[in-house]
């Protein structure tokens with residue numbers, strides 16, 4: 336069947352733990368060789384490929400001879416440090432066979448939440464692509480804590496897709512794509528060939544991880560597709576065992592599940608704000624202000640804010656919550672939490688007399704805001 340050709344596209348390919356390590360048995364050199372060969376062919380056809388690879392923890396556990404996945408985060412981090420060596424070693428061998436140089440890039444949530452580090456990461460990745468190097472990205476597992484980790488690499492794959500403004504995110508996993516329910520549990524499950532990323536029906540279809548080494552399962556892939564669609568990228572979920580899967584996709588063959596991006600693409604800076612996984616704080620809005628933001632009518636003024644939470648500073652990204660607690664929008668706040676507490680519910684004209692100065696008339700200017708609903 337015909338799909339959409341990937342020739343000349345910038346593509347992010349994400350490979351999951353169970354795939355990379357044969358379900359935890361150790362780095363699957365044969366598959367890595369096959370993907371490297373395909374990525375080399377894509378590069379010959381003008382594609383730029385960024386690889387997001389999981390598998391460090393699974394490979395580390397194998398090297399350390401641990402039969403059971405530990406619960407303690409520091410043990411998982413130790414395993415990741417050991418296993419990452421094996422991963423990059425295998426990729427280096429695989430890519431070298433095709434004359435390709437690869438690079439290890441380890442990222443954390445904090446790297447992407449900080450605007451300067453985000454832009455640095457982006458320009459480094461662009462430089463690598465410019466030099467025809469294949470970046471191999473994983474989470475920097477050894478330094479993250481439980482609250483601030485991506486956890487699953489599907490999310491990281493989507494954030495990288497947005498970071499490098501890729502055209503397509505290809506998530507390779509141990510299933511041929513998305514079914515309307517988990518095929519491991521329901522043999523009658525129906526295969527989904529194409530859908531629109533972000534369609535809420537998809538979230539109802541997806542179940543959890545299929546193996547003891549994978550994290551997240553299908554739901555994190557569906558949410559990753561939704562996230563990637565915000566920058567206009569389509570997502571393909573396909574099997575990493577499918578022969579020549581990447582080359583066939585590049586040629587326009589329909590393989591796996593295609594999740595197309597709805598029209599519209601957020602500007603790069605708004606995308607960066609939308610991709611923050613953890614925010615410094617939030618503003619509670621009254622019903623009128625929440626409605627105005629939903630309808631994209633103007634900036635957020637202090638009079639529409641009833642309270643604030645968190646210890647944020649001027650310039651931090653904060654959430655704007657409706658009276659029901661739904662995140663309507665988020666944006667760069669012009670005043671710190673201590674100041675917001677004083678000027679909440681007040682007209683703009685009162686800011687100067689309350690604070691003794693006026694930085695900006697708005698709490699969040701609409702140019703610095705992204706509406707999420």
Ligand SMILES: Nc1ncnc2c1ncn2[C@@H]1O[C@H](COP(=O)(O)OP(=O)(O)O)[C@@H](O)[C@H]1O
Pocket residue numbers: 350351352353354389507508509510512513514515516517518519540541542543544545546548549550551552553554
């Ligand atoms: N609706 C669904 N369609 C396909 N697979 C599903 C679905 N719901 C849950 N799954 C499970 O998701 C698993 C893939 O996710 P995961 O184990 O996290 O792999 P990876 O390591 O590739 O990210 C599949 O093996 C499958 O059992």
Ligand SMILES: N[C@@H](CCC(=O)OP(=O)(O)O)C(=O)O
Pocket residue numbers: 350351352353388389390391392393415473474476486487488489548549550551552
């Ligand atoms: N950073 C971790 C990956 C986390 C994880 O399990 O991701 P995935 O298998 O893609 O669901 C690792 O390399 O082990």
